[in-house]
Amino acid sequence: MASESELLQSVPTSLWIGGPVEATGGGTFPVHNPATGEVLTRVADATPEDAVRALDAAAAVQADWAATPSRERGEILRTVFDRITARAEEFALLMTLEMGKALPESRNEVRYGAEFFRWFAEEAVRVHGRYLHAPSGTGRIVVHKQPVGPCLAITPWNFPLAMGTRKIGPALAAGCTMIVKPASETPLTMLLLAQLCSEAGLPDGVLSVITTSRSGAVTGPLLTDPRLRKLTFTGSTEVGKKLIEASAHGLLRTSMELGGNAPFVVFDDADVDAAVQGAMLAKLRNGGEACTAANRFHVQNGVLEEFTTKFAEAMASSVSIGPGAEAGTTLGPLINEDQLNTVAELVDDAVAAGAQVRLGGKAPGGPGWFYPATILTDVPPHARILTEEVFGPVAPIVGFDTEEQGLAAANDTEYGLVSYVYTRDLDRALRIAEGLESGMVGVNRGVISDPAAPFGGVKASGFGREGGIEGIEEYLSTKYIALS
Ligand code: NAP
Numbered sequence: 001m002a003s004e005s006e007l008l009q010s011v012p013t014s015l016w017i018g019g020p021v022e023a024t025g026g027g028t029f030p031v032h033n034p035a036t037g038e039v040l041t042r043v044a045d046a047t048p049e050d051a052v053r054a055l056d057a058a059a060a061v062q063a064d065w066a067a068t069p070s071r072e073r074g075e076i077l078r079t080v081f082d083r084i085t086a087r088a089e090e091f092a093l094l095m096t097l098e099m100g101k102a103l104p105e106s107r108n109e110v111r112y113g114a115e116f117f118r119w120f121a122e123e124a125v126r127v128h129g130r131y132l133h134a135p136s137g138t139g140r141i142v143v144h145k146q147p148v149g150p151c152l153a154i155t156p157w158n159f160p161l162a163m164g165t166r167k168i169g170p171a172l173a174a175g176c177t178m179i180v181k182p183a184s185e186t187p188l189t190m191l192l193l194a195q196l197c198s199e200a201g202l203p204d205g206v207l208s209v210i211t212t213s214r215s216g217a218v219t220g221p222l223l224t225d226p227r228l229r230k231l232t233f234t235g236s237t238e239v240g241k242k243l244i245e246a247s248a249h250g251l252l253r254t255s256m257e258l259g260g261n262a263p264f265v266v267f268d269d270a271d272v273d274a275a276v277q278g279a280m281l282a283k284l285r286n287g288g289e290a291c292t293a294a295n296r297f298h299v300q301n302g303v304l305e306e307f308t309t310k311f312a313e314a315m316a317s318s319v320s321i322g323p324g325a326e327a328g329t330t331l332g333p334l335i336n337e338d339q340l341n342t343v344a345e346l347v348d349d350a351v352a353a354g355a356q357v358r359l360g361g362k363a364p365g366g367p368g369w370f371y372p373a374t375i376l377t378d379v380p381p382h383a384r385i386l387t388e389e390v391f392g393p394v395a396p397i398v399g400f401d402t403e404e405q406g407l408a409a410a411n412d413t414e415y416g417l418v419s420y421v422y423t424r425d426l427d428r429a430l431r432i433a434e435g436l437e438s439g440m441v442g443v444n445r446g447v448i449s450d451p452a453a454p455f456g457g458v459k460a461s462g463f464g465r466e467g468g469i470e471g472i473e474e475y476l477s478t479k480y481i482a483l484s
Contacts, residue, residue: 001089001090001093002090004093004097004325007090007093007094007097008040008041008097008188011041011094011188011191011192011195012191012192012194012195013028013041013042013043013044013188013191014043014044014191015044015046015050015054015208015209015210015211016191016194016195016198016207016208016209017050017053017054017057017205017208017210018057018204018205018208019198019204020195021044021050021053022044023044023045023046023047023050024046024047024049024050025047027044027045027047028042028043028044028045029042029043029045029184029211029212029213030042031043031098031185031186031187031188032098032185032336033097033098033100034099034100034332034333034334034335034336034368034369035100035322035323035324035325035332035333035367035368036323036367036368037366037367037368037369040097040098040188041188043187043188043191043211044211045211045212045213045214046210046211046212046218047212047218048217048218048220048221050210050212050218051179051181051210051212051218051219051221051222052221052222052225054179054208054210055150055179055222055225055227055228057204057205057208058150058177058178058179058205058206058208058227059150059177059227060205061177061203061204061205061206062147062149062150062176062177064203065147065172065175065176065177065203065206066146066147066175066176067175068175068203070124070125070127070173070175071124071125073124073172073173073175074120074121074122074124074125074173075121076172076197076200076201076202077117077118077120077121077124077169077172077173078117078118078121079200079201080114080117080196080197080200080202081114081115081117081118081121083196083199083200084110084113084114084117084161084193084196085110085111085114087196088107088110088111088114089107090192091106091110091113091161091189091192091193092106092107092109092110093106093325094188094189094192095109095110095160095161095186095189096324096325096332097188097324097325098160098185098186098187098188098189099157099158099160099185099186099189099324099335100287100324100332100333100334100335100368100369101286101287101289101324101332102287102324102329102330102331102332103324103325103329104330105285105286105287105324105332106324109159109160109161109162109286110161112162112449112451113159113161113162113164113165113166114161114165115451116162116165116166116168116169116170116451116467117165117168117169118451119169119451119452119467119471120169120170120172120173120471120472121169121173123170123173123469123471123472124173124174124472126469127145127174127472127476128145129142129143129144129145130142130143131143139482139483139484140482140483140484141480141481141482141483142480142481142482142483143478143479143480143481144478144479144480144481145476145477145478145479146175146476146477146479147174147175147176147475147476147477148174148176148229148230148253148475148476148477149176149177149227149228149229149230150176150177150178150179150227150228150229150230151167151171151176151177151178151179151228151229151230151231151232151475152178152179152181152219152222152223152228152230152231152232153167153168153171153178153179153180153181153231153232153233154180154181154215154219154231154232154233154234154235154243155167155180155181155182155183155190155234155235156183156234156235156236157182157183157185157186157335158286158289158290158291158335158391159286159290160182160183160186160188160189160190161189161190161193163234163257164180164182164189164190164193165193166234166451166455166466166467166471167180167232167234167255167466168180168193168197168207169471170466170471170472170474170475171232171475172202172206172207173472173475174472174475174476175475176229176230176475177205177206177207178206178207178208179207179208179209179210179222180194180207180208180209180210181209181210181211181212181215181218181219182209182211183235184211184212184213184215185335185336187209187211190209190211191209191211193209194207194208194209216242220246223243223246223247223249223250223252224246224249224250225250226250228250228252229252229253230252230253230254230255230474230475231243231247231252231253231254231255232254232255232464232474233254233255233256233257233258234257234258234291235257235258236258236259237258237259237415237460237461237462240256240258240462243256244256253474253477254464255456255462255463255464255465255466255474256462256463256464257291257455257456257457257461257462257464257466258291258415258417258457258460258461258462259291259389259415259417259460259461260291260292260293260295260389260415260417260418260457260461261295261296261387261388261389261413261414261415261417262282262292262293262294262295262296262415262417262418262419262420262438263294263295263296263297263298263409263410263411263413263419263420263436264278264279264282264283264294264296264297264298264419264420264422264446265298265299265406265407265409265410265419265420265421265422265432266279266297266298266299266300266303266307266422267300267303267403267406267421267422267423267425267428268300268301268302268303269423269424269425269428270303270422270423270424270444271422271424271444272303272306272307272310273310274422274444275307275422276307276310276311276314277314277446278420278422278442278444278445278446279294279297279307279311279314279395279446280311280314280315280318280446281446281447282294282420282442282446282447283393283395284315284319284330284331284373284393285446285447287331287332287333287334287392287393288390288391288392288393288394289334289335289339289391289392291389291417291461292417292418292440292447292448292449293390293391294395294420294446295385295386295389295390295396296379296385296386296396296397296398297311297395297396297397297398298398298399298400298406298409298410299397299398299399299400300399300400300401300406301399301400301401304397304399307397308358308375308377308397311375311395311397312358312359312375315359315360315373315375315395316359316373318330319331319372319373319393321364321370321372321373323368331372331373331393333368333369333370333371334369334370334371334391334392335369336369337369339369339391339392340363340369340370340371342390342391342392343371343390343391343392343394344363344371346384346385346388346390346392346394347361347374347376347385347394349383349384349385350376350379350380350383350384350385350396351376353379353380353382353383354378354380355376355377355378355379355380355383355385355396356376356377356378357374357375357376358375358376358377358397359372359373359374359375360372360373360374360375360393360394361374361376371392371393371394372393373393374393374394374395375394375395375397376394376395376396376397377397379396379397379398381398383396386398387413389415403428403431403432406432407432407435407436410436411435411436411437413459414459414460415438415457415459415460415461416437416438416439416457416458416459416460416461417438417439417440417456417457417461417462418438418439418440418441418442418448418457419436419438419440419441419442420441420442420445420446421433421436421441421442421443421444422444423443423444429443429444437458437459438457438458438461439455439456439457439458439461439465440453440455440456440457450467451467451468452467452468453467453468454466454467454468454469454470454471455467455468455471
């Protein structure tokens with residue numbers, strides 16, 4: 001296993017357009033280590049012209065890639081899965097360095113992220129159409145699925161590998177080419193992945209990576225270029241809305257995986273110990289910087305104190321905060337100073353409104369952007385932390401009396417990505433799961449992500465699904481051929 005400095009020296013830092021290429025004008029921007037604030041390295045800073053070069057490359061090979069037998073496409077994807085898995089430690093350390101998360105979290109992400117290549121390697125050969133006789137007897141109907149065409153993927157920093165592979169896997173499996181614009185905070189993982197895809201036999205131009213510090217200016221020309229056919233975005237609701245507007249010009253197909261504000265609902269009849277275990281995962285996975293992170297805990301008053309006490313004990317005894325690459329760390333730093341300030345502000349606002357701090361609640365100070373695991377109780381309904389995405393290791397807990405009140409509180413949000421519910425009553429579990437306004441529900445589970453399941457939201461959490469058999473549909477268009 002390479003040392004940190006050897007690893008950083010081996011990772012590509014140029015753009016990836018049919019191989020490594022410098023940005024026009026030779027500009028670069030820094031990538032920071034959130035555990036220290038220091039510059040890890042610099043990467044190429046793409047210009048709008050570079051983005052168009054990537055689209056030129058994608059458009060040039062689109063027809064050949066679409067015509068490549070699906071078995072062959074699938075086998076390349078499977079080779080990528082094998083190679084990521086073989087180099088899992090490199091990917092994990094790289095993500096920890098640029099994003100901050102603890103190494104065990106990065107290892108989990110490598111397993112999860114790689115799995116999208118294996119899953120879609122298997123789905124590539126299962127794109128089916130239909131053949132039927134028109135009920136009117138007037139002819140035959142053939143339904144044929146074709147790749148949408150060149151796609152642009154814009155991804156966030158919180159899962160530098162998996163947020164890309166969830167898009168690249170199905171796009172390539174469907175026969176689409178793709179340009180990825182990773183978050184400027186975490187460009188290195190995606191550049192390493194592009195190099196590895198090339199080594200695995202992916203033809204030049206099928207996958208390009210453009211890194212930039214000027215996202216809007218660089219991706220803008222692509223969204224209005226008639227050769228681009230799809231935009232797939234994961235990130236904040238605010239940016240997602242802007243991109244939908246920009247995509248209207250070319251009537252692009254769009255998939256939007258946006259922000260979340262997940263409720264975690266615990267009923268009196270729940271197994272409280274299991275709920276605490278689930279809460280630890282739902283809150284602290286990825287240091288709370290996950291769109292699926294439980295943002296607010298609604299606990300029925302009969303078990304409110306027991307749940308709160310056990311949750312605080314579990315956090316106090318098992319969370320070890322520190323640089324993500326250090327042995328024993330379970331909670332790394334937040335991504336940057338802005339994020340640290342946002343989390344601190346939301347906690348301070350809740351406390352000023354009357355919330356009690358049961359655990360944590362104060363940033364330890366630099367270097368690095370650390371915030372401790374925190375539990376707030378007696379959080380008043382108007383506290384911002386109940387309505388805004390906290391994206392940090394902070395758990396606000398509020399009580400409720402009746403099932404109706406619990407469900408209403410859970411649904412009282414503009415978002416609708418995921419919800420969690422803990423109860424031993426199967427009827428209640430199904431009733432609540434059906435009543436929750438979210439694209440996904442975890443019943444007696446604190447982690448729900450699975451490459452074989454359709455991931456996605458409703459309301460302000462967006463539309464489109466990633467993973468499952470639905471994931472590849474996002475990259476296919478349907479053609480109807482009428483026969484006599
Ligand atoms: P963000 O600020 O929306 O950025 C996401 C991506 O969009 C980054 O690559 C960013 O580039 C780019 N971007 C920003 N402004 C742009 C513009 N005007 N035009 C084109 N691209 C632009 O979100 P984030 O802070 O990175 O990520 C956190 C958010 O992602 C949270 O809200 C979280 O819930 C959401 N998320 C959702 C899911 C899901 O599946 N639903 C999964 C993970 C995260 P720069 O880095 O250069 O700004």
